[in-house]
Amino acid sequence: MGRLIIVSNRVPSPRERTQPAGGLAVGLRDAVRGGSSMWFGWSGNQAEGEGDPEPSFDTVDGVTYATIDLTESQHEGFYQNFSNGILWPLFHYRVGLMNYSRRDWQIYLEVNALFARTLVPLLKPDDVVWVHDYHLFPLGQALRDLGVTTRIGFFLHIPVPPWSLVRSLPGAELLLEDLQAYDLIGVQTDEDADNLNQSFRVNGLTERARAFPIGIDPHEFRAQAEAGVGSDEAERLRASLRGAALVLGVDRLDYSKGLPERFRGYEALIARYPEHRGKVTFLQVAPVSRGDVEEYRLLRRQLDELTGRINGAYAEFDWTPIRYITRPIARDILAGFYRMADVALITPLRDGMNLVAKEYIAAQDGESPGVLVLSHFAGAAPELDEAVLVNPYDADEIADALHQALTMGLDERKARWRKLDAEVRRTTAGSWARDFLQALDEAQATPATPAA
Ligand SMILES: O=P(O)(O)OC[C@H]1O[C@H](O[C@H]2O[C@H](CO)[C@@H](O)[C@H](O)[C@H]2O)[C@H](O)[C@@H](O)[C@@H]1O
Numbered sequence: 001m002g003r004l005i006i007v008s009n010r011v012p013s014p015r016e017r018t019q020p021a022g023g024l025a026v027g028l029r030d031a032v033r034g035g036s037s038m039w040f041g042w043s044g045n046q047a048e049g050e051g052d053p054e055p056s057f058d059t060v061d062g063v064t065y066a067t068i069d070l071t072e073s074q075h076e077g078f079y080q081n082f083s084n085g086i087l088w089p090l091f092h093y094r095v096g097l098m099n100y101s102r103r104d105w106q107i108y109l110e111v112n113a114l115f116a117r118t119l120v121p122l123l124k125p126d127d128v129v130w131v132h133d134y135h136l137f138p139l140g141q142a143l144r145d146l147g148v149t150t151r152i153g154f155f156l157h158i159p160v161p162p163w164s165l166v167r168s169l170p171g172a173e174l175l176l177e178d179l180q181a182y183d184l185i186g187v188q189t190d191e192d193a194d195n196l197n198q199s200f201r202v203n204g205l206t207e208r209a210r211a212f213p214i215g216i217d218p219h220e221f222r223a224q225a226e227a228g229v230g231s232d233e234a235e236r237l238r239a240s241l242r243g244a245a246l247v248l249g250v251d252r253l254d255y256s257k258g259l260p261e262r263f264r265g266y267e268a269l270i271a272r273y274p275e276h277r278g279k280v281t282f283l284q285v286a287p288v289s290r291g292d293v294e295e296y297r298l299l300r301r302q303l304d305e306l307t308g309r310i311n312g313a314y315a316e317f318d319w320t321p322i323r324y325i326t327r328p329i330a331r332d333i334l335a336g337f338y339r340m341a342d343v344a345l346i347t348p349l350r351d352g353m354n355l356v357a358k359e360y361i362a363a364q365d366g367e368s369p370g371v372l373v374l375s376h377f378a379g380a381a382p383e384l385d386e387a388v389l390v391n392p393y394d395a396d397e398i399a400d401a402l403h404q405a406l407t408m409g410l411d412e413r414k415a416r417w418r419k420l421d422a423e424v425r426r427t428t429a430g431s432w433a434r435d436f437l438q439a440l441d442e443a444q445a446t447p448a449t450p451a452a
């Protein structure tokens, strides 16, 4: 078999310890280690001049990272506006937040064509190309238009709503047609596969979506968690809690993650179950994400206000109910925090998968595991159904679930965790990538469409 060529907008910096938070880069990096592969995408930097950018190369542990810069207007139209201001809200069932403009659609198509033009000279005939996520829906067709005949697979990391919502996007039919250039399309859950196949069916296209839930490397993460509980940061956190139980949330600062609803759920806990006051601390790690998109800035302001209000109402001179951090924390440090946390509170309104939920389970000490409180609407929920599952829109349900988690006996905690841990070990990042690539290998190759 030839090389594996991964293409995604976000490419991790192979040499940096603190990465921009985000599951795509984490899951894929766990998956590609050890093979002969190239990872192509956006450098995260701004291009200086006009004209097609030259890729930069860096090879670390057998993986060649090839990245290109984008101009300010490409970055704005392609990444901020079309990908994150239109596709992201729509695919997270938030049609009302979609901010459509034809100009952004045009730039989105142009950047996909640019990715294709820059990638083609780097390809060899027996390479397998694996494209990732909503930023690059049309890339497969753009590669076919340039004569690429090799297998091309696509994986969508975010949820897929039913056609009745997808059709709100002007030109949705064209995107679906472009998706036909891929030999196989992977999505996170059966619900996503059903919805995408329905959209294909309604438009007279071939159904080609299948569920491949992404995972983590649980062995490596457990080792990081075991080492992490001894870190200076973990020692400082433990000392600062002074015996209080720790409820932990870790999410990019994104409206899909249900943060205001979660904060209100925690507020309902301390309002309705006063026995927890002074005895529990909620630490929310929420690194700023996509800060140039208006909705994300509004969310940040809303959370600043909510945290201030809840802390103002309930804090004692020696107890702060909520600690809220908007800087990223390195994943190996976080691993130690997960192991220390009595409860993980993960309540997205919609989420493709949510790797944090899987990381929390992998990090636990099996002799005294913590409890996962998880939204029904995380892609991880069908696999992790031994968690305490909640409807994230109901503050009282979150409060009751937190109370249940904080008072749960050791036997029940262990029994739930054992089943959850078995699930996290069953589908790993490695098995996810292997299963997808095996299915891609068996998929019907699409004949190349000659350039017009
Ligand atoms: O690249 P950014 O704009 O900074 O955003 C970070 C990533 O967010 C999304 O992650 C998704 O993929 C995860 C792994 O499959 C999944 O667990 C999570 O539920 C998804 O939201 C996005 O899809 C990525 O493209 C971004 O890189």
Ligand SMILES: O=c1ccn([C@@H]2O[C@H](COP(=O)(O)OP(=O)(O)O)[C@@H](O)[C@H]2O)c(=O)[nH]1
Binding pocket: 020, 021, 022, 023, 024, 026, 250, 251, 252, 285, 287, 327, 328, 329, 330, 331, 334, 353, 354, 355, 356, 357, 359
């Ligand atoms: O401060 C932070 C916050 C998050 N993460 C990591 O970012 C990823 C988030 O992935 P997830 O699938 O939960 O959500 P996404 O951000 O991709 O929507 C997980 O691996 C986290 O451990 C991190 O390294 N530092």
